[in-house]
Amino acid sequence: MTTPARAACIIGWPVEHSRSPLIHNYWLKTYGIAGEYRREAVTPDHFGGFIQSLAVRGYAGANVTVPHKEAALGLSLPDERARAVGAANTLWIDGGFLHSTNTDVEGFLNNLDACAAGWDRNLSKAVVLGAGGAARAVVYALLTRGVQGITIVNRTPSRADALRDRFGDRVRVARWVELDGQLGDAALFVNTTTLGMAGQPELHADIGRLPSHAIVADLVYVPRVTPLIKTAKARGLRTADGLGMLLHQAVGGFALWFGKRPEVTPQLRALLEADLSLPAASPPE
Ligand code: NAP
Numbered sequence: 001m002t003t004p005a006r007a008a009c010i011i012g013w014p015v016e017h018s019r020s021p022l023i024h025n026y027w028l029k030t031y032g033i034a035g036e037y038r039r040e041a042v043t044p045d046h047f048g049g050f051i052q053s054l055a056v057r058g059y060a061g062a063n064v065t066v067p068h069k070e071a072a073l074g075l076s077l078p079d080e081r082a083r084a085v086g087a088a089n090t091l092w093i094d095g096g097f098l099h100s101t102n103t104d105v106e107g108f109l110n111n112l113d114a115c116a117a118g119w120d121r122n123l124s125k126a127v128v129l130g131a132g133g134a135a136r137a138v139v140y141a142l143l144t145r146g147v148q149g150i151t152i153v154n155r156t157p158s159r160a161d162a163l164r165d166r167f168g169d170r171v172r173v174a175r176w177v178e179l180d181g182q183l184g185d186a187a188l189f190v191n192t193t194t195l196g197m198a199g200q201p202e203l204h205a206d207i208g209r210l211p212s213h214a215i216v217a218d219l220v221y222v223p224r225v226t227p228l229i230k231t232a233k234a235r236g237l238r239t240a241d242g243l244g245m246l247l248h249q250a251v252g253g254f255a256l257w258f259g260k261r262p263e264v265t266p267q268l269r270a271l272l273e274a275d276l277s278l279p280a281a282s283p284p285e
Pocket residue numbers: 104107129130131132133134135154155156159192193194195197201219220221241242243245246247249284285
């Protein structure tokens with residue numbers, strides 16, 4: 001007896017640039033699962049109607065990207081992670097209900113575990129640059145691993161204040177001009193801004209001030225090796241890059257839709273690296 005094909009998709013506006021189809025269709029092929037992962041370009045006006053009709057359209061679930069992540073939360077039954085982060089990036093249908101989660105949390109943590117085992121042992125201070133949606137996922141993730149103090153530095157101070165109010169006492173805020181001064185006793189530095197991304201301004205941070213045991217993580221993955229990761233490596237620091245996080249955040253959705261927990265392998269990473277190296281590499285999701 002053959003298992004009927006299942007399908008999932010990524011919903012965004014725009015969505016052409018998304019690398020998610022490459023990842024999920026690779027896993028479908030690798031594990032011999034009958035299924036397909038597609039792109040769906042859906043405007044904000046049509047998003048609600050689209051996700052309410054996922055099953056009718058033949059989908060077991062979907063990823064959600066810009067600009068729909070907050071709307072997805074309100075139109076589904078979010079788990080604790082999605083609620084805590086305030087955004088959902090993964091939807092699935094169970095028992096006739098549309099559920100949601102935020103896999104950026106596990107993507108960030110599992111990538112750090114893979115790149116810098118033991119990173120969370122007695123971690124006293126992390127500095128997080130940025131206060132957008134990705135920063136919310138990172139701060140929540142760090143708190144779940146018992147990081148004792150997180151200092152958020154953001155260009156727009158009110159957004160950093162909002163994160164401190166959301167996540168409580170272990171979160172502090174420092175001003176943009178104080179960034180370098182905050183790095184001297186930081187065991188982890190995470191860039192969650194778009195700085196350093198192809199076509200965006202450079203990130204200026206004095207990585208030389210970080211202690212020699214510090215770890216540097218960058219969520220940006222275009223270019224694949226960002227100037228921040230390059231400088232950190234040159235200093236001999238351990239690093240976790242944005243491509244690794246992108247791959248690890250995809251695992252949970254695939255498992256929910258296709259019933260198999262896939263592996264992030266060097267072969268898959270090489271496929272993505274080759275795609276990102278193409279001259280026409282477009283902005284990330
Ligand atoms: P977002 O909500 O729009 O937040 C953007 C952040 O970047 C804000 O903190 C913003 O500061 C800051 N920023 C933008 N331009 C800046 C500039 N010129 N100078 C200083 N700060 C600037 O976006 P997001 O969803 O959090 O995504 C942020 C980054 O994470 C993107 O590069 C995205 O591709 C990446 N990401 C990667 C993964 C992955 O799996 N690797 C997952 C999620 C996100 P203000 O508040 O002052 O505007």
